[in-house]
Amino acid sequence: MAMAKLPSRWRTAGAQALVFALVGLSLMWIFAVTGAELRSRGIETGFAFLTEPARTALANAPFAFTAGEDSNALALLAGAVNTLKISALVIVLASLLGLGLGLGRLSRNRLLRGTCLFYIEMVRNVPVLIHISLCYALVLALPAPRESQPVLGMLVTNRGLFLPTPTAEPLWLISGASGIVTCLILLAIRRRGGGWMAGNLVLTLLTIAAMALPWLLSGRSPAMSVPQIAGFRVNGGLSLSPELAAIVVALTLYTATFLAEIIRGAIQSVPRGQWEATMALALPGGTVRRSVIYPQAIRVALPAMSNEYIGVIKNSSLAVVIGYQEIVGIGNTVLFDTGQAVEVMAVLAGFFIVVSLGFSGLMNLINARLSWGDR
Template identity: 40%
Template sequence: MSQTATDPRHLRTPPKRQIRLTWADERVRAIVWQVLIVGAVIGVIWWLVRNTQHNLEVRRIATGFGFLNREAGLPIGEHLIEYTPASTYLRALTVGVLNTLKVAVVGIVLATTLGTVIGIARLSKNWLLSKIAAVYVELIRDVPLLLQLLFWYTILQGLPGPRQALNPVAGVFLSNRGLKLPFLDWQVAHSWALLAFVAGCFATWLYAKAMRRKQMQDGRPRPIWPAALGLLVGLPLVVWSLGGAPTAIDWPELRGFNFRGGMTISPEYFALLIGLTTYTAGFIAEIVRAGILAVPHGQWEAAQALGLRSSTVLRQIVLPQALRVIVPPMTSQYLNLTKNSSLAVAIGYQDIVSIANTTLNQTGQAIEGIAIIMAVYLTISLSISFFMNWYNSRIALVER
C-alpha cells in the first residue's frame, strides 16, 4: 500500500477570481446577457398587456371575472351536480370541469386496461391473436382522432329509436338516445357506505405497509387478505346495514317516446369515451410491449426454470420490472387523453371547452374565457404529472 503523503498545497481551495468590470470577463458577459433577456421578456409582456387593455378600452369591452356571478341561461344536458339555466356562469363552468374530469378519469382507466391487454397480446405466441393486436395498433394510430370520434358518433346516431332499442341484457337498452342502464336508487346510506369503502382502502394500504415493514424485520410473511376483506367489504356492509340497507334499483322503462328511470349514458359521452379509449389504447399497447421487451429474457428463463407458469412470470416478475420503463411515457399518454378530450366540442359533448366557448360568446369575455380553459387544463395536467412522478419515484430502483 502506498504511503505517499499528499502535498498540503493541493488540499487548499483555489482562490476565487474577482469579477472585473470588463467585457472580456465571461461572467460579466453572462450577467449582462441574462439581464437583457429578462428585460426583453418583461418588456414584451408589458407591451402585450398594455396593448390589450388599450384595445379593450377603445372597443368598450368590459374586463374582469364579475360575469361569473351572472345568470347563465345556458342549457346543459349532462351535469354531475344540480344545475338549471338559472344558475350562474360559475356553476356552469364547474359543470364543464366535472364533465371533462368524467371523461378523463374513466378514459384513463379504460385505455390503460385495454392498452395493457393489447400490448401483451402482441407478444403472444398465438399467431392469430398477435396479428389481430398488431392490426389494431397500426389501424388506430394511423387514423386521426377527430375522424374516429365522428365515426363512433355517427354509428351511435344510426341506431334505432327508443321503441326499437337494442336490448342485449335485461334492463339494458341501446338506442340513438344513448345507453340506458339500471341504477341504484341512491340514498344517504349508499353515500356513507362509499365513504366507508374509501376509508377501508386507505386503512388497508396502511396495514399492508406495516405488515411489509414487520416482514423485513423478522422475515415472516403475514397474510393481508383477512384484514383487507374486513375493511373493504365488511366495513361498508356494516355502514350500509346501519343506514337501513336500501336495495331499491331504478330500472329504465319505455314511456312514450323515450325511456324513464335508470342511468343514461348520452351518445355524445359514449362516442367520446369510446374514441379516446380506443385511440389512446393503441399507443399504450406499444408502450407496454416495449416495457416488457426491455426486461432481460433471462428473467423469463430463470422463472420458468423454477417451474412457474407464464402468466405468473408475467404478473409477478416481468411486469413489476417493466413498470420502470412503462410509467414515464405512460404519463404523456394520460396527458394526451385529457387534452384530446377538448375535441368533444366536435360531437356536441358539453365539456369545459364547449361551455366556456358559449360563455364567452354570450358575455364577450373572450380573454377571461380562454384563460379559464387554459387554467383548467393546466391544473389537470400538472395533477396527473405530479401523481405519476410520485408513483415513478416509488417504483424506481434505489442505488446503494
C-alpha cells in the same frame, strides 16, 4: 485587486432571473396593448363577466343549473366537471383495453397477435376527429328506446346508454366492506407466504363470495335500479348521453392503441437474462410475470403512459365537435354571450395548464415511488 469571480450557481440564477424578467415584461406589454385596443373598440376588459348570470342553458350540466340565475363561472365549472368526467372514464377504459392489446401483441397465438397488430395499425393511423365523428354517427344510428331490447339490464339506444345501478341500500356498504376486508386479509397471507397462498383466481372468487354473503344471510337479492322504458323516456339506472358515449368510446379506442405499444415495448425491454433466470429456477409463469417482469416493465412504461394520459385530458376538448358541453364548448358559449374573448381563452388555458401539471405531478410521484425500489 480584481473582483472575485461569482460562483457558477449565482451566474446561472442571475441569467434565469433575467430571462423571466424579460418574459414577464413582454407579457405585460402584450396585455397592455391588447387591453388598450379592446377599450378603443368599446370592449371592457376584466373578469367581472364571471359573476354575471349566464344567458344560455346547459344541456349536459352535471348539476342543477338555471340560465339567467346562475353565473358564468358556475357554467364553466360545469364544463370543467364534464371534461374531468370524460378524461377519467377514458383513462381507465383505455388502460384496460391497452393492456389487453399489448399482451395480445406478445401472444404466441399468431391469430391473436395478428388481430391485435391489425387493430392497432388501423386505428392509430386515423385522426382522432374521424373516430369521434364515426362513433357519433354510429350511436345516432342505434334503435330508439321503444325498439331496443335490454341486454343484462342495459339499454343501448340512440338516446344514449342506460346502465343498471345499485340503489341507496345500506347492505351494499356492508357487502363492499366485506369484500375489501377479505381481499386485504388474503393479500396479507400471500405476502407472508406459508403452506397455502391464494392465486389471483381464488382470491377473486373468495372476494366475490364475501361480498355475496351479506345478501345471502339477509335472504334478499342485490337491490338494483334497472332502466325502464316509459313512453318516450327511460327511467331508472345510470344514463350516458349519446354525445358522452361517443366521445368516451372514440377516445378509448384511439388511446388504447398507443398504450398497447407502450406496454408491449416496456415488457420487451426487460433483459432476456431475467426470463432465463426464472426459467432456470423453474418458477411458474404467473409468478414470473407478476413478480419479475411486470414490476420492471411498469417502471419503463409509466413516463410514456403519463404523456398519453395528459393527451387524453387535452383531446377531451374535441367533444365540442359533436355538441357535448365540456369546458371548451361552454367557454365558446360564454365568449359569444359576453364578447370577452381574451379572458375566456385565458380561463380555458389556465384550466388545462393546472389540470395537466397537477396530473403530471401525481404521475411523477408514483414514478418516483416505483423507481425507489431500484436504489
